[in-house]
Amino acid sequence: MSHYFIGIRVSEQIKDSLIQWQKKLADSLEYKVWTSPEDFHITLKFLGSASEKDVETYKKKLEEQHWPHPFRLQVGPAGYFGNKEQPRVFYADVTKEAPLMEIKEKVEEIGEALGFQKEKRNYHPHVTIAKKNLGGESPLVATGEPSIFQDTFELKVSSFSIFQIHPKRFNKYEVVSDIALKGER
Template sequence: MGDHHYFIGIPLLNEKRDEFTALQQLLKHDMSYKNWTHPEDFHITIKFLGACATPVLESIKQQLMSYLWPKPFELRLGPADTFGKRERPRVFHIAVNSSSDLLMIHEGVEQICEQAGFAREGRRYSPHVTLAKKWIDGLSPLATEEVDSRFMRHYLMNVDRFCLYRVHPQLSPKYEVVYEVRLPSGGGAGGTVN
């Protein structure tokens, strides 16, 4: 099954899904995108792996299970932001604050994946939740004089796990959790297999 692509990311809680789906509806008044993220697919990417052979995946799972992760923590999300041209951004997303706990997870995942043969990401880690990508038409509401305050909101989210996902490009939702790492409540390592 080496043709499947994989990534490691933090899933979004249900109430955040609802709020971000409402933002997508708002955005659809102004813009067209080729890809709108399905609410069940909202996540914060930690690392994209791409194609991955089963033995390599198993090795990564073992490492994820035994690594000493931080305890559950609170993450600050928002406001809305973009990648690409200001008026016609290729990606419209919700920014995520790079807390020290999130950076610890990112660094741990980078180390584990590097040992498994994956190159480290060259760019600075820029955590976010993608709402839409591949701009088709329309003007970004963030590029207007009066930005709708709903795009400026901040959100708090508790993080108690992150997941290894398999990508199914033809399906909707397209991301399947194949392994879940729960952050240790009392210290120590802990992963659970789905």
Template sequence: MASDYPHYFIGIPIEKQYEHWLGEWQTELKEKDLKYKSWTHPADLHITLKFLGAVSDKDIKELKDNLAENFRYQSFQVNIGNIGFFGKQNNPRVIWAGVENNDLLNKLQENVENVCISLGFTKESRPYRPHITLAKKAKTDNRFDQNLLLSFQERKEMTVSRFCIFRIHPSSSPKYEVVKEIILK
């Protein structure tokens, strides 16, 4: 798949009420002088199921058709909240809100992965770690206080009633466009 094609991913959009809540967390984190090159626009907050990368129009159409045909799941609940990070403790490269790793979410992600593999997409080699990215690309002069995590321990229950194929528009804000929505029962 050529790199000049648009980039896509499959993910679960965050319900509007939680976009606002997590957006408030981002504001509080910024006020604590955390320096990141990229803060996720609240409308772009999501739980990734599968990153696809560059995909042709033909392949994205085939994926849309296959996902629409292969998913007859019930909606389910997932707990979101708590702040965590990826990277070095004193300067993490990503700050995220946690997502409960439950059986229904894992099954959905595994089935999305299997449909993608059957269509020729590369299998993800890393274990699935659901999260909602709040900020990424830490600046080198960032100083992260681990005690900060204690201030963001609230959790909320969110209904997962759909997932989407998103097209990435890197120079826009928000930058993710829904190109296909798959509704769960």
């Protein structure tokens, strides 16, 4: 069995901006894991280990739903998990817009009905830039100067995807299926 998750891909323009964040971040911090630009995404639900049959059933249930119309999210500014001076995870924050939260909740409900464990932690949407800090000092520590890490970007969300995880590949995430947001039918 493979591992899967459900998430939202980011646009090419946002990928390009986040690559610049990674380059600037690498000047001051060292990380064990740098997210491949092709893997930048906003996670909705981690499924873990699942059979192809279970994933296909989940996909069919997702396709039967009435999803919100396409909408926009703000990606950025930068955020972190852990210590501000040496964050264990460095990310681009994502706004909790109502349509995003509606999708997240429906995805969880469907998953729980299919036997997937419901996430117990509070949902904090973000795009991971790097994780597993190895040292250095964060550029988020106040310098009084404007920083690219304060930038924000607009993401138009018109679909979300089921991804299969390939841990040994450079680009670890493969889209298995896309679910279009069409609004009420």
